[in-house]
Amino acid sequence: MTATAWDQRYLEGRDGWELGQAAPPLQQFLNEHPLSPKPPGRVLVPGCGRGHEARLLAGLGFSVTGIDISTEALREARRLDQPGVSCQWLQLDVLDPVALNKEGLAAASMIGVVEHTCFCAIDPARRGAYARSMGTLVAPGGWFLGLFWCHSRSGGPPFGSQPEQVNGLLESVGFEAAVWGPAQGGLPSRDNEWLGLWRRRS
Numbered sequence: 001m002t003a004t005a006w007d008q009r010y011l012e013g014r015d016g017w018e019l020g021q022a023a024p025p026l027q028q029f030l031n032e033h034p035l036s037p038k039p040p041g042r043v044l045v046p047g048c049g050r051g052h053e054a055r056l057l058a059g060l061g062f063s064v065t066g067i068d069i070s071t072e073a074l075r076e077a078r079r080l081d082q083p084g085v086s087c088q089w090l091q092l093d094v095l096d097p098v099a100l101n102k103e104g105l106a107a108a109s110m111i112g113v114v115e116h117t118c119f120c121a122i123d124p125a126r127r128g129a130y131a132r133s134m135g136t137l138v139a140p141g142g143w144f145l146g147l148f149w150c151h152s153r154s155g156g157p158p159f160g161s162q163p164e165q166v167n168g169l170l171e172s173v174g175f176e177a178a179v180w181g182p183a184q185g186g187l188p189s190r191d192n193e194w195l196g197l198w199r200r201r202s
């Protein structure tokens with residue numbers, strides 16, 4: 001889908017993905033899991049939408065950059081900004097390494113990435129480009145935390161995926177799974193969500 005098509009969805013309220021908060025399994029993991037990444041460090045939220053995950057991370061003490069292809073998504077993210085919880089919002093295509101680099105998102109510039117429903121928004125044919133982008137941006141020793149909707153329905157977005165595909169893709173760009181399994185605490189409407197934490201090989 002193009003940026004304009006995503007803008008239309010926001011403007012028309014066709015935003016069935018919207019939870020009004022950071023995804024509960026990610027909140028739970030970041031707040032409670034013994035392997036949860038800890039601040040400080042710069043973290044990217046790709047396809048950040050209204051920015052719920054970005055604000056959660058900023059509240060935990062990370063320095064957060066939320067990027068989205070849609071002007072309307074970022075307008076909403078800025079509208080929801082909270083006093084004392086500061087994020088950087090940039091309009092960028094996660095699949096465009098030249099534009100990312102130009103805006104300061106250079107190779108190894110991030111300690112981590114938090115993924116939530118950006119991967120499933122991207123055409124499956126472009127998933128290799130998404131994974132390469134993530135592998136490039138995260139510094140060696142850094143991490144990738146993702147909540148993936150591994151449903152099997154045809155069409156999309158949200159495009160489905162299989163757990164072994166997701167792990168294989170991330171492994172192919174230098175990540176190694178520390179956690180990868182069915183998510184805890186997800187909403188009933190999101191069947192078969194998987195949560196993973198990968199570390200970038202040094």
Ligand SMILES: C[S@@+](CC[C@H](N)C(=O)[O-])C[C@H]1O[C@@H](n2cnc3c(N)ncnc32)[C@H](O)[C@@H]1O
Binds near residue numbers: 017068121122
């Ligand atoms: C399903 S929404 C999810 C938004 C947010 N992550 C959430 O969970 O509420 C997908 C988001 O990814 C954005 N997006 C789609 N393709 C993108 C791309 N290539 N680069 C950056 N953002 C993209 C869309 O504009 C949209 O805001």
